[in-house]
Amino acid sequence: MFRALILASALTLPAATAFAQDDEPGRLSLSATGEVNVTPDMATVQSGVVTEARSASEALNANSQAMNGVFSALSRAGIDRQDIQTSNLQINPVWSNYSNGEERRITGYRATNTVTARVDELDSLGATIDALVSSGANQIQGVTFGVEDDSAARRQARLNAVAELRETANLYADALGVELGGLLEFSESGGFRPQPVSSFARMESLDSATPVAAGQLTISVTINGVYAIED
Template sequence: MLRALILASALILPAAPALAQDDEPGRLSLSATGEVHITPDMATVQSGVVTEARSAVEALNANSVAMNRVFAALEDAGIARQDIQTSNLQINPVWSNYSDGAERRITGYQATNTVTARVDELGSLGATIDALVSSGANQIQGVTFGVDDDSAARRQARLNAVAELQDIAELYAGALGIELGGLLEFSESGGFRPQPMANFARLESMDSATPVAAGQLTISVTINGVYAIAD
């Protein structure tokens, strides 16, 4: 009897409203990207010294002597102390190669010290790199270009993205023969700034007046919008 009541109750339960989704307006989801190209006005240089010696102490001492010359060269190039930062300091063992089945052993130690320096005068960037190498830096890991303040360019990129989104929405509406309603959703999925980088291998010497081209940076912002499709 109890089972019969349960079954009967199940039979008289109202069905879920199948037309609930039909009441919602159609949607057109789109994305657009706005870009602005600007000229860099600063750069960061990563340089340092790699030294090897029989002991860790000897490797570090030799590295410290060379790095003091690197710091002096940066200061002579007009780089302020607050714009110089140690970005990597390591001491690692140097191992022998496998030979005739013999076990590997430590044959010495390698000390690495890398600093990152901000260069505001791009016209002196090549001379600064030359000065670093001449002072004893035997490793230039890269030169990255940037801008001190990209807020105005990023604002313009956002405006360009909105204009592009509206153009795309009108284009699709005309092509599909539909009428757009209001904007239901809007979001910014993020922006990025590809930074041109000049890479250098480990260096023993470098010709004077090293040419470095800053090129241009791209400020990019991507937005997403969902439009209602009018009945």
């Protein structure tokens, strides 16, 4: 699905002054966005284990044992070790609550270990999450969908944006009764924008696993152009 949106536009005409020889040509400044909706073909899952114990070493040992189960679950799900990366590892004291003027004190320690895993088979994403939880993970921080290769979609988004920029520049020129000159300035920016979830067929195909809908991602490219206005 292709879409193109106009973000902003500005028109500047030369001022009529006694010093006309110093005036610059009129300028027409426009911004246009080209968009392409794509279906994700991969995802990353952040999951991990939080444990508490009286000492830091006990908390870490308990956490390590549980994390071994997490790594085993990811391996059974067919995820390569090179697609798993530790994203957070912390040991923090647990403090008592402040009450009746008593000084707060350390009552134990909390160990947190989080990994980010790449999942290429989206049909198994829900089952993978279930396996993580059943193997010891007690923290799922989020699922992020992505596209392995967005080069073709990004190219189309650029073409959409350029076409919209040209069309809008000509529309303004005709409406104002002016003639466009050359393109004086040009720049680009862009990125992903998530779309509302709409992948019900994928949710049904996961059977009894945790339902996860990939929906769509929008690749957008915004361009900015400045045209000269002929006298």
